[in-house]
Amino acid sequence: MKLVIFAVCVAATLASYLATRALFMRFRQPLLNPVFLSTLVIIAALKATGATLADYQPAKEAMTFLLGPATVALALPLYNNRQVLKSQALPVLAGVLSGSLATIAAVLWAGWVAGFARGILISLGPKSVTVPIAVEIARLSGGEPPLTAAFVVATGMIGSILGPALLTALRVKDPVARGLALGTVSHGQGTAVALLEGETAGAMGGVAMALAAVFTALVAPYYLPLLLP
Structure with a gap:
């Protein structure tokens, strides 16, 4: 069950970022900033499903770990x-x-x-x-x-x-x-x-x-x- 929640959280975060990034690239509006807007989407999704921050934490830690390789990729x-x-x-x-x-x-x-x-x-x-x-x-x-x-x-x-x-x-x-x-x-x-x-x-x-x-x-x-x- 934990693995399913982990996979859903990662997939939802990735999907929300890609969607908001597409919006930003099309309209170039400041408030459509992908980080800002996708954060709001994830918060809304967690509240709507009754999930807690503790449920999301493992996925967050895994994605945060990728900040290191992403920085090196610069x-x-x-x-x-x-x-x-x-x-x-x-x-x-x-x-x-x-x-x-x-x-x-x-x-x-x-x-x-x-x-x-x-x-x-x-x-x-x-x-x-x-x-x-x-x-x-x-x-x-x-x-x-x-x-x-x-x-x-x-x-x-x-x-x-x-x-x-x-x-x-x-x-x-x-x-x-x-x-x-x-x-x-x-x-x-x-x-x-x-x-x-x-x-x-x-x-x-x-x-x-x-x-x-x-x-x-x-x-x-x-x-x-x-x-x-």
């Missing part, structure tokens, strides 16, 4: 676009590093204006890098790792939904710039949306995601205290 579009990266290596590096610093400063300023406590601000600071790195930064800096994990997921979701539309509104058309922006600010989810725009944007998103994670891990423990009140 090497292929990067290899195919290696000449682009070589020719623009300095602007790429400068953009990612300055973007990483700017997004931390911007969110801390917004949190300070909103009156957030110091612990919440620390937890919010590393929200633009992948969860394992962000929660460790929060732990070392005195923040709350579970809260940081929630901020990271929310950042990826919001950035992947609104990021492409915002870049288009700002007339940013270059796939290199779009991929770098999405990968720097919205980590894996931003990179996934960049891949939907094209191989070059996806490759640059992968580069930005990796560089931003390494750079933030190195500087955040020293940079955060400088910005906090």
Whole structure:
């Protein structure tokens, strides 16, 4: 019985993602973002069938395990676009590093204006890098790792939904710039949306995601205290 539930959950998740991805590719509307919309579909399906999160957990863990191979697979579009990266290596590096610093400063300023406590601000600071790195930064800096994990997921979701539309509104058309922006600010989810725009944007998103994670891990423990009140 458990195997049947597992198979149904995996199949339902895959079907919902493929369906919502097809909708997104056809209409290109931000709220049709595949990750966002397929999540809503799965939540609705679980509630409608009376299934619990515990029932879905084994399938979630199996699919989450595939994030590792999927991340490694980003090497292929990067290899195919290696000449682009070589020719623009300095602007790429400068953009990612300055973007990483700017997004931390911007969110801390917004949190300070909103009156957030110091612990919440620390937890919010590393929200633009992948969860394992962000929660460790929060732990070392005195923040709350579970809260940081929630901020990271929310950042990826919001950035992947609104990021492409915002870049288009700002007339940013270059796939290199779009991929770098999405990968720097919205980590894996931003990179996934960049891949939907094209191989070059996806490759640059992968580069930005990796560089931003390494750079933030190195500087955040020293940079955060400088910005906090």
